[in-house]
Amino acid sequence: MDKKNMKSDMESQDTKNLMERRVFLALAGLGIGSFCMNKPIWAKENSSTKPNILLILADDLGYADLGITGCKDIATPHIDSIAVNGVRFSNGYVSCPVCSPTRAGLMTGRYQQRFGHWYNPGPPAKESEGIGLPLAEVTMASMLKEAGYTTGLVGKWHLGHDPERRPMKRGYDEFFGFLGGSHDYFKAQAGELNGIRRGDEPVDEKEYLTEAFAREAKDFITRHKDGPFFLYLSLNAVHTPMQAPDTYLERFPDITDKQRRMHAAMVSAMDDAVGGVLGTLKTNGLYDNTLVLFLSDNGGPTQANGADNTPFSGGKGTVMEGGIRVPLFMQWPAKFPAGTVYERPVISLDILPTALSAAGGTVPENVRFDGKDLAPFITKKKRGEPHDTLFWAWNTQKVIRSGKWKLVVSDDGEHLYNLEKDPAETTDLAGEEPKRVKKLREPLDAWASELQPPLWKGRVQTKRRRPLKKNRPKKS
Ligand code: CA
Numbered sequence: 001m002d003k004k005n006m007k008s009d010m011e012s013q014d015t016k017n018l019m020e021r022r023v024f025l026a027l028a029g030l031g032i033g034s035f036c037m038n039k040p041i042w043a044k045e046n047s048s049t050k051p052n053i054l055l056i057l058a059d060d061l062g063y064a065d066l067g068i069t070g071c072k073d074i075a076t077p078h079i080d081s082i083a084v085n086g087v088r089f090s091n092g093y094v095s096c097p098v099c100s101p102t103r104a105g106l107m108t109g110r111y112q113q114r115f116g117h118w119y120n121p122g123p124p125a126k127e128s129e130g131i132g133l134p135l136a137e138v139t140m141a142s143m144l145k146e147a148g149y150t151t152g153l154v155g156k157w158h159l160g161h162d163p164e165r166r167p168m169k170r171g172y173d174e175f176f177g178f179l180g181g182s183h184d185y186f187k188a189q190a191g192e193l194n195g196i197r198r199g200d201e202p203v204d205e206k207e208y209l210t211e212a213f214a215r216e217a218k219d220f221i222t223r224h225k226d227g228p229f230f231l232y233l234s235l236n237a238v239h240t241p242m243q244a245p246d247t248y249l250e251r252f253p254d255i256t257d258k259q260r261r262m263h264a265a266m267v268s269a270m271d272d273a274v275g276g277v278l279g280t281l282k283t284n285g286l287y288d289n290t291l292v293l294f295l296s297d298n299g300g301p302t303q304a305n306g307a308d309n310t311p312f313s314g315g316k317g318t319v320m321e322g323g324i325r326v327p328l329f330m331q332w333p334a335k336f337p338a339g340t341v342y343e344r345p346v347i348s349l350d351i352l353p354t355a356l357s358a359a360g361g362t363v364p365e366n367v368r369f370d371g372k373d374l375a376p377f378i379t380k381k382k383r384g385e386p387h388d389t390l391f392w393a394w395n396t397q398k399v400i401r402s403g404k405w406k407l408v409v410s411d412d413g414e415h416l417y418n419l420e421k422d423p424a425e426t427t428d429l430a431g432e433e434p435k436r437v438k439k440l441r442e443p444l445d446a447w448a449s450e451l452q453p454p455l456w457k458g459r460v461q462t463k464r465r466r467p468l469k470k471n472r473p474k475k476s
Pocket of ligand 1: 059060098099239297298
């Protein structure tokens with residue numbers, strides 16, 4: 001927060017406090033002060049019924065890197081508990097196979113190519129580059145703030161580092177984290193453009209970053225326990241660089257592959273962090289009426305960080321299932337039945353409409369969501385599917401999923417897969433099913449025609465459609 005805004009916020013808080021004191025004294029004079037001692041009657045309207053919202057985003061976590069999605073060598077009881085106590089989406093997608101565009105879609109509920117946010121902005125090079133989430137887009141934080149929520153971001157932003165694009169200018173009341181796409185976990189020093197900041201002030205951080213982010217998230221929840229609050233905990237685990245304290249590495253003496261062992265240590269630290277944050281909800285009596293969402297921002301980059309996308313092919317940076325199908329869980333004990341597995345295709349764009357609806361907020365004028373409120377589908381108030389079609393556009397590739405079918409249109413032609421029978425996309429059925437290909441191309445081409453050209457170029461991606469290794473071998 002800049003000093004001017006901070007001052008004005010402090011002044012408005014002071015004014016509010018003063019007014020509250022005056023109302024209290026007036027009511028006390030009328031002899032009805034006893035009603036106000038525990039919960040002031042001028043507390044935020046409906047704050048007791050509005051759910052808090054906790055959005056936890058993992059970075060570069062593979063589909064099968066959690067116990068509940070099939071991992072055998074890393075225990076993740078705390079993250080798993082979100083699915084166990086709520087809903088696991090077995091066909092949960094993100095809108096891009098890399099970090100920043102997925103976050104742009106997540107924060108707006110819209111396919112990010114609609115506003116030209118196709119690629120990563122690259123590492124911060126200078127103070128102002130005019131790159132990042134376009135200023136005309138309204139963020140999840142802004143919408144929830146409008147609905148009466150205190151908003152906080154802890155962790156990775158990656159939606160622009162220009163002063164006007166930073167979190168505190170995009171709807172967040174509080175920010176602790178970094179602006180770029182990755183960060184060293186041990187050397188978190190002030191003074192760099194991508195250094196750790198509190199608000200907009202650079203700060204030194206001594207703790208292992210995953211633990212520091214957990215500390216800040218717990219502190220945010222405790223300070224705002226009277227709610228309602230929206231906390232976006234955007235962990236950079238398990239993105240490179242691969243670093244973990246020995247205490248976490250020592251949990252995995254049997255993993256002989258060095259990279260996988262480090263990955264396991266980082267996942268384990270992340271699970272502890274999530275456990276601590278969920279514990280803070282419980283301690284403060286907030287667990288039942290908090291909507292908790294968990295997902296990874298893209299599939300695992302198996303060769304870079306040792307992630308595992310089993311049973312899918314491909315990974316981060318590809319539009320194969322391994323790049324875009326992610327662990328996606330949601331719990332809200334007061335509302336959603338525990339142990340639900342929801343199998344229809346859903347996408348990260350659904351998170352904002354779901355959260356905004358839960359918050360009783362309103363969609364701003366001129367904002368058109370691509371995502372849907374998933375709550376009525378989970379509670380079975382609505383029949384049918386949230387989405388007849390889902391779309392992706394990445395480099396020169398276009399993709400549609402409709403029911404069990406997935407069509408990929410690439411420079412080298414059309415490729416059709418039956419995901420129900422062939423989740424690993426090993427058998428291209430395009431030659432056998434020309435009518436189906438034609439039928440799927442119509443909505444895909446119509447969607448693609450609505451997109452804006454890229455506002456900036458991304459890093460050059462590999463042209464190889466499939467990685468050399470379909471999946472990383474399991475630990476020995
Ligand atoms: Ca990522």
